[in-house]
Amino acid sequence: MLLKTLIFSDDKYQALRIRRFLMSMVAYLLSYLLVYITYVAGYLDRWVIDVGMLTVAGVFGFFYLWLRSGLNRRMADPSLTLIQMVVATLVIMFLIYNAPQVSGLFLIIYLVVFMFGIFTLSTRQFVALAVFVLASYAFVIYRLHIDHPGRISIGEDVLQWIALACLLPFFAVLGGYIGSLRSKLRNSYDELQRAMEVIRDMAIHDELTGLYNRRHFMEMLSAEKSRADRSGQCFGLIMLDIDHFKRINDTHGHQAGDAVIHRVGETIGLSLRAGDFSGRFGGEEFILCIGQTGGESGMENTQRCAERLRASIELLRPSELPAGTRITASLGITEYRRSEALTSTIARADEALYRAKENGRNRVETG
Template identity: 35%
Template sequence: MPVFTVKSTAALERAIRLKRQLMAFYSYCLLWAGTFIGVELAAFEPNTPTLALLALIVIINVFFYLLIRTGISEQFRDPSLTIVQMAAGILLTTAILHYSRELRGAMLSIYFMVMTFGVLALDRRRMLLIAAFTQLCFTSLLIYEWFEAPQQAIFSYLVGHWLILALGLGWFIYMGGYIHNLQSRVREQRRRLHEAHNRLSAIAVRDDLTGLYNRRHFLERLEEEMSRANRENNPLHLAIIDLDHFKQVNDTYGHHAGDDVLHRFAQLAAMGLRKSDLLARYGGEEFVVLFPHTSTQACQAAMERLRNRFAQQHYSFSGDLRSKFSAGLTPYQPGESAEEFIKRADRALYQAKDLGRNRIQLAN
């Protein structure tokens, strides 16, 4: 995968996490605004530290924002820091509940708002851990208030609130796990569809046996390279290669042996040529190579190296077989068509065969 694609994907994912963090900050602000209004309406304890809560909200969100913005959070398994952020929200909610009065039953819904942030990101086991942490925080608050002011505590209310929270968290665990599993299946289906798309794309441009580009893709790229050569006035060369006496290999040793020879040539050519050279299987035992931005002498030298390496190959099905090929090489003439370009290379190939095969023939 290209480096710029990896970087752009990482930047996009970071931008999404930053947007989620801003949404979390917005939710915190709504919570604080509700608390502030509740204090003004005497629905909360008059000593509720609204300014301290606001400062704490800003500090928490700035801290997480900087971790995500600088990329430090990407060193962790979950770059969004979902569990840590949920734990911070649960602790802050518990602190606010301490100052609530008869609104406590309604304020319990804030716990469930925090839980929604983990529905898509956490599996059932981690949702269970967060739910247990939430229930523990609320239980600790009830115990603390019981010992701090037992005369104000109403046992039935405490038990009722505790059970409501427990039942609500149980529902979140069940539904969160179901949604997470559903999302995982959707992701798996998308991954399989992406892999299938990649395989189909490869089949459309690749030859099954050799793994090289096929004829259709080569002809498309040929037009592009010719246009570029005309536009930039750069040299362009085409070589057509035909494996010598390939039919005899199939007739003598079988088609599996012929496939082995074709595959061996494809491997040698792919390793021996430049990455900028376009190598393709043209059909049967014919191959084509397009050489952009290079001289005729360099093309001839590359083809000779490939011819010599191919002739040195040994095969398991025959110790006597020495594979060879003939090739026609031609430079591109500005303004000519692809058909004319290919025909000149093809004529040079037949000249190489007429002159005894196993040679590179430059077009006249």
């Protein structure tokens, strides 16, 4: 795993770019094998092989360090595909100049290199690269005709240039089309991921309050119970119910009732500390899991949180209600006892909540 991180990158996008780069290097090595065969066959001088190998090694090291440094992220094309293909073009033209008798072999190799642009290049970039290749090849033919007229057949080389001029635009359009399909597929995948995130968020949160729904809260509470059973550090539970909520709904309408639930849920969310979590238990009832902090006992901490929350709710003045209308809540608190069933913990908090209501509401009772 450490070796993989050293070779590639912790960043998944950078790692993907490096993998593509290494794939291109494999293509370089396979192509170089063919180049070596041309040397063995007597079409290339030894110095050309040596210069070619040093060039490929230098190009490999330069681009790899560029990618690993992260400086490529500043480029419009972080994969450096176009730059690498331009360099590959120049290397191949160097080989054609020095072995014009087998130029067709090198042009076939270049078509393989050309297809690597499918990963990132657009049709416009493909066309620009095709123009660069044709211009470079035309220049090589011209220089060979001037420098070594006896080594080439100008007619055959012009025919090869015409053939390349016919093939490259086709590859450019095809490569650009495949690249656009990949881009659309990638965008569709990103949209699907975002949609899945929204669906997941909707599946675990209450739409009106933004707090966890009952099912997800119970899943988290079950995990908290397992942690408490292992560590011995128990947690507190708060059951909260909005006082006289039915009267608010009947008097001011369901829209006002929803506004009250939303504001109470918002207040609960703001009252939570790191490690605490809450959910809408049903209707106008909420539930909170409160962790221990410092040297306080679980009940001391839960009592303090509950009193602070009760006071905050009492200060709420939703604009949907007439001026002067008070919102209050009754709260029941308890502490989880190690290894007991969660239903027992919740039942104690629920009993304390009902005592709070029986004893006058807008208060906190302990169970």
